Amino acid sequence: MPVSPRTEFNNGEAAMTDAKIKATQEANKVALTANPAGGIATAVLEATIGEGLACDVSDGTNATLIDMPETFGGTGQGPTPGFHARAAVAACVAIGIKATAIREGLRFDEVKVRVEMDFDDGALYGLGENTAAPFFTRLVVDLKTKHSEVEVAPVIDLALETDPFFLALRDPQQVETDIRII
Known part of the structure; x- marks a missing residue:
């Protein structure tokens, strides 16, 4: 399996500690509570x-x-674009789960998210009755943790209910197209 290189930062540290992540997340939450409009972005x-x-x-x-x-x-x-779309969902869900666990005081040593999507490639060419959109998506979340499923389940639920790319995949949304000839 290919492994992506990680860029060293923060004086040679490869990753922030859970304590620093929690402090950053809590500071963001305080700032957005004080100024909710500050969280609206394009x-x-x-x-x-x-x-x-x-x-x-x-x-x-x-x-x-x-x-x-x-x-x-x-x-x-x-x-491919599909790789990036699946990568966005998998990475966003993995990061969201890890960040939520940290904020909730749980330690997850590793979060692994696998995205499986079923397609009808004929639909890319306008063939058949299906759309080109995935017709079924499965997320498989593997956690390395000492916490029980009873402790973990509400954290996963909270993470998914606040995860932008999981929600973009799961929920209908308004999409507008503006075609311009230049």
């Missing part, structure tokens, strides 16, 4: 394709290259 990201299907994506700070495999007409220069 995230903007742009994807640009010229020749072929390789797509440069940037939010002005972070950038990545997304492509399709040769079997779809791409060159496989980067992961």
